[in-house]
Amino acid sequence: MAASGQRRPYPQLADSPSTASLLQSTETNHRSPEAAFAQGPRYSNTQSFTSSGSTSWNGSPTNQGVLDRRSYQTNSVSEKFSLPADPAVWGSNVSPDFQEPDDWIHNPDPKRDRKSDRGGSIVSYRGLTNLGCLVVLVVGLLALFAGYPIIHYFTTNQLSNLGGFNLGGINASGQVPEMIGNYGLIDADTPSSAHTYKSFADGSEWQLVFSDEFETPGRTFWPGDDPYWEAVDLHYWQTNDLEWYSPQAIVTKDGSLEITMSEKEINNLNYMSGALTTWNKFCFTGGMILVNVSLPGSSSVSGMWPAVWTMGNLGRMGYGASLDGLWPYVYDSCDVGTVANQTYNGGPAAALSGGDPSNGGALSYLEGQRLSRCTCPGESHPGPYHSDGTFVGRSAPEIDLFEAQVSGGVDSAGLSQSAQWAxxxxxxxxxxxxGNFDIADSSVTQLNSYAGGVYQQATSAVTKANPDCFDQNTGCYEVYGYEYQPGYKNQSGYISWVANGDVAWTLDAGGMVADPETEINDRPIPQEPMYIIANLAMSENFVTVDVANLVFPTTMRIDWVRVYQPKNAVNIGCDPKDYPTAAYIQQYADAYNNPNLTTWTGDTSAGGYGQTEPKNSFLGQC
Incomplete structure (x- = not known):
């Protein structure tokens, strides 16, 4: 390699870093370096190296100088960072009697004695702080694991037995609304003043258990739209109606539920209207139901058949197969009253004559109570059982809040308020x-001249309606409803119907006691869970239809619906333990979901459900 290209070591200048400047004394800022680092570089002169041939290194020849410089360069670097193993060589005082100067925290004190530790006190800022932290920690743990449960127990309001329906609206079918909203059993729009109501019977204060104020506009009631209400889509052939019930006919508007009858061809019928129910979604047993209603049509033109009524949950309105053998029975005895036509072996005589004059004097054309107390063990029955092992007689009873009728002429509008029986x-x-019934004001209310026919017996009274509260008059609203106590006479059963906001008439359970002539036993005030129905119909079966003078469309409006029950006897739900319905409905789901099935038995090709009647012990079939 050329001499000019060789690397040359440079002498250590006065201001160059060295071990002397790297290791500082703890006593002064200029302590001498320890012995191992006190040696300077191994050359005696300092000069600029500009050539490699003539300059000598410690008097050595040129080539040897190059080798020595390389050796020095390596040794000096390693010596800077190589410490002897003995700290004494570094110049440190390693005597065990020597105490290094340090801060007060790290001053070693090899023995604990009075001299060093006296004057201390447990009552110090630090001690109090430690003790305070421990107190806070203990109190916090006690509050979390003991105090919170106790406080929660005493401050949480006791839940009422409104079922599992609330946090926002589970109905009796177990459906939960997908969207957050006003879906509780008690409508948020119900004024607080309406959360209680005094019983018409004894003046005791009852609590609100269900309400709907219909304040939200644009609500619809197709299947799945609402957690409590559902509109049917069918023809109500049972009463030969002239209209088709469609969900299109029912909406909420201006703070009311509107059911509109219109002259519109639909499904081979000339009129469209609506029917709305809470079937299998909301039911109640006992209590009071009130509605604030404006009636459709005119108070002087006959034809409209508006109604608000209730039925036992085992029968679905408009679904014939579900109703066959259950409506309008209210019976829990095992005798001739449970069999077809109420006759057996040619008797009793009272069931063969003196009945419906339109049907040759026959008393009943009913096919018998399908789910009677006479049902044989092992047969299909929703239960439950009596203590003697027999089934509880089950059915689909009916209680009407009102059915409005206009017979024609001024002030001819009346309200039929009734219950149906078999x-x-x-x-x-x-x-x-x-003693078995009471009419509050005979100038306003009278017993209905219609008492029944081959398909039902009726306990009914007719109350004059306010002629102004019709759609084509001023359209005012009035309160209708009923209050009832389920059970027999010895259980103080009764029904009191309400019209114009006051009791119109009352039926006591004593009115439906045993009849020796037809050989039947007592019938109780209905004990089944009841659901709500509101519909607007038109049928010649009910009243003459004056097509020439009826004006369409016409609307029945319901401002609100409210249900009250005694505070100590709240009983809501469609599947109560003492009158269950859910399992039976699920077992025979087709009967409750196919309106084209008209009878329980019969050929399926002709509209029958194809089931068999449960065997009856009274008929000797067990």
Whole structure:
């Protein structure tokens, strides 16, 4: 390699870093370096190296100088960072008696004695702080694991037995609304003043258990739209109606539920209207139901048939197969009253004559109570059982808040308020003696001349309607409803119907006691869970239809619906333990979901459900 290209070591200048400047004394800023680092570089002169041939290194020849410089360069670097193993060589005082100067925290004190530790006190800022932290920690743990449960127990409001329906709206079918909203059993728009109501019977204060104010506009009631209400889509052939019930006909508007009858061809019928129910979604047993209603049409033109009514959950309105053998029975005895036509072996005589004059005097054309107390063990029955092992008689009873009718002419509008029954009394005459019923004002309310026919017996009274509260008049609203106590006479069963906001008439359970002529036993005030129905119909079966003078469209409006029950006897739900319905409905789902099935038995090709009647012990079939 050329001499000019060789690397040359440079002498250590006065201001160059060295071990002397790297290791500082703890006593002064200029302590001498320890012995191992006190040696300077191994050359005696300092000069600029500009050539490699003539300059000598410690008097050595040129080539040897190059080798020595390389050796020095390596040794000096390693010596800077190589420490002897003995700290004494570094110049440190390693005597065990020597105490290094340090801060007060790290001053070693090899023995604990009074001299060093006296004057201390547990009552110090630090001690109090430690103790305070421990107190806070203990109190916090006690509050979390003991205090919170106790406080929660005493401050949480006791849940009412409104079922599992709330946090925002589970109905009796177990459906939960997908969207957050006003879906509780008690409508948020119900004023607080309406959360209680005094019983018409004894003046006790009852609590609100269900309400709907219909304040939200644009609500619809197709299947799945609402957690409590559902509109049907069918023809109500049972009463030969002239209209088709469609969900299109029902909406909420201006703070009311509107059911509109219009002259519109639909499904081979000339009129469209609506029917709305809470079937299998909301039911109640006992209590009071009130509605604030404006009636459709005119108070002087006949034809409209508006109604608000209730039915037992085992029968679905408009679904014939579900109703066959259940409506309108209210019976829990095992005798001739449970069999077809209320007759057996040619008797009793009272069931063969003196009945419906339109049907040759026959008392009943009913096919018998399908789910009676006479049902044989092992047969299909929703239960439950009596203590004697027999089934509880089950059915789909009916109680009407009102059915409005106009017979034609001024002030001819009336409200039929009734309950339907089977089995039936001879000539449909119930025990309407003093003490078994009461009419509040005979100038306003009278017993209905219609008492029944081959398909039902009726306990009914007719109350004059306010002629102004019709759609084509001023359209005002009035309160209708009923209050009832389920059970027999010895259980103080009764029904009190409400019209114009006051009790119109009352039926006591004593009115439906045993009838020796037809050989039937007592019938209780309905004990089944009842659901709500509101519909607007038109049928010649109910009243003459004056097509020439009826004006379409016409609307029935419901401002609100409210249900009250005694505070100590709240009983809501469609599947109560003492009158279950859910399992039976699920077992025979087709009967409750196919309106084209009209009978329980019969050929399926002709509209029958194809089931068999449960065997009856009274008929000797067990």
């Amino acid at each position: 089995p039936m009394n001879h000539e449909y005459i119930w025990d309407n003696t003093t």
